[in-house]
Amino acid sequence: MTEALTIWTFDWVPEGPRGYVRDFRLRWACEEAGLGYQVRSVPFENRGPEHFARQPFGQVPFLEDGGITLFESGACLLHLARKSETLMPRDPKGEAETLEWTVAALNSIEMVTVPWWFIGLSKGADNPLEGWALQRLKHLDAVLARRAWLAAGRFTVADLLMADVLRVPKVKAAGDFPAIRSYVDRACARPAFKRAYDGQMAHFVAGDSR
Amino acid sequence: MTEALTIWTFDWVPEGPRGYVRDFRLRWACEEAGLGYQVRSVPFENRGPEHFARQPFGQVPFLEDGGITLFESGACLLHLARKSETLMPRDPKGEAETLEWTVAALNSIEMVTVPWWFIGLSKGADNPLEGWALQRLKHLDAVLARRAWLAAGRFTVADLLMADVLRVPKVKAAGDFPAIRSYVDRACARPAFKRAYDGQMAHFVAGDSR
Numbered sequence: 001m002t003e004a005l006t007i008w009t010f011d012w013v014p015e016g017p018r019g020y021v022r023d024f025r026l027r028w029a030c031e032e033a034g035l036g037y038q039v040r041s042v043p044f045e046n047r048g049p050e051h052f053a054r055q056p057f058g059q060v061p062f063l064e065d066g067g068i069t070l071f072e073s074g075a076c077l078l079h080l081a082r083k084s085e086t087l088m089p090r091d092p093k094g095e096a097e098t099l100e101w102t103v104a105a106l107n108s109i110e111m112v113t114v115p116w117w118f119i120g121l122s123k124g125a126d127n128p129l130e131g132w133a134l135q136r137l138k139h140l141d142a143v144l145a146r147r148a149w150l151a152a153g154r155f156t157v158a159d160l161l162m163a164d165v166l167r168v169p170k171v172k173a174a175g176d177f178p179a180i181r182s183y184v185d186r187a188c189a190r191p192a193f194k195r196a197y198d199g200q201m202a203h204f205v206a207g208d209s210r
Numbered sequence: 211m212t213e214a215l216t217i218w219t220f221d222w223v224p225e226g227p228r229g230y231v232r233d234f235r236l237r238w239a240c241e242e243a244g245l246g247y248q249v250r251s252v253p254f255e256n257r258g259p260e261h262f263a264r265q266p267f268g269q270v271p272f273l274e275d276g277g278i279t280l281f282e283s284g285a286c287l288l289h290l291a292r293k294s295e296t297l298m299p300r301d302p303k304g305e306a307e308t309l310e311w312t313v314a315a316l317n318s319i320e321m322v323t324v325p326w327w328f329i330g331l332s333k334g335a336d337n338p339l340e341g342w343a344l345q346r347l348k349h350l351d352a353v354l355a356r357r358a359w360l361a362a363g364r365f366t367v368a369d370l371l372m373a374d375v376l377r378v379p380k381v382k383a384a385g386d387f388p389a390i391r392s393y394v395d396r397a398c399a400r401p402a403f404k405r406a407y408d409g410q411m412a413h414f415v416a417g418d419s420r
Binding site for chain 1: 262266267268269277278279280281282283284285288289302303306309310312313314316317318320321322324325326328329332333338339342346349350352353
């Protein structure tokens with residue numbers, strides 16, 4: 001049977017990023033919502049014009065849904081969220097909360113944490129984004145100290161994305177944010193998380209013999 | 211008359227950021243779509259618990275729409291886009307393209323350009339994000355060399371956001387990206403851009419006598 005949804009990712013990545021490649025976000029969303037999907041690959045090495053035609057920055061994932069292809073994991077998640085109330089409530093207030101926190105994960109947290117991590121790879125302790133990153137995490141920790149999930153009083157696609165942004169080693173190693181830590185643990189304990197994670201790991205292990 | 215939409219911003223900002231505070235994005239969207247709005251202020255100095263309750267990172271803007279309040283300019287734009295086909299096409303392909311490029315502005319371009327600008331304020335020439343930023347802009351320039359607008363063959367909310375991300379002095383000063391330059395000029399020449407810009411400038415000038 002051909003699934004309606006196809007998640008595209010690399011055929012292989014080095015061991016370091018395994019478990020963190022962003023096709024994971026789409027897998028996790030499909031697993032939460034019970035949406036059938038298949039996974040297909042583009043070459044990690046020698047990314048050509050065909051790849052750039054579908055992902056203009058040469059990255060993954062992209063999502064195929066019938067005749068539509070989308071790139072940007074955040075956009076793919078919002079697209080999937082329209083298919084399932086599990087991912088995003090349908091009442092206007094719940095929907096607005098889910099939307100604002102989905103964008104907050106992309107543009108208030110990840111906009112700082114990813115460059116902070118990237119600089120940390122080479123710069124060590126002298127990281128010009130350290131103060132900014134810790135301040136953002138502190139504000140977020142204060143929010144999560146007061147509630148289990150970010151939007152609408154329950155798990156939504158905003159939590160899926162925010163937890164994925166926060167579960168990286170760089171954030172884990174960064175100071176004392178107890179509410180963030182419990183939040184990430186809570187999100188990663190979900191059975192759909194594990195299925196998606198195992199799926200990505202198996203995919204890249206299979207790529208070792210490509 | 212009370213407008214249905216209220217855009218919240220600071221009562222005042224220093225001269226440097228005037229014209230660039232992100233309530234501008236919401237003003238511009240409302241001007242493009244012909245949506246009535248009023249602008250209200252929160253104090254720039256001494257941001258208290260009431261402010262953080264509406265914007266957990268102590269920033270602006272946030273948008274009030276009837277009983278709903280949203281933060282994150284990107285989320286507010288997607289919320290406004292549901293009210294007007296001017297901002298986002300209604301056909302699934304046009305909608306998906308608008309969504310992916312809106313998120314690309316937030317998470318592929320601004321995620322690099324804002325930290326790159328921030329570090330440049332203090333670090334001068336030794337900017338660890340320089341290479342990454344220029345690479346992203348190069349890929350985007352290649353896309354814009356082939357079309358006037360990013361999504362659906364016409365101006366959408368994705369262009370509004372991307373042009374706002376790209377019109378900052380840091381990007382303007384960065385090397386030779388002719389397609390990006392024409393694109394920004396094209397977007398900023400729109401009458402709705404000018405109305406929104408003049409509105410923000412007048413708001414902050416009025417704030418000088420607060």
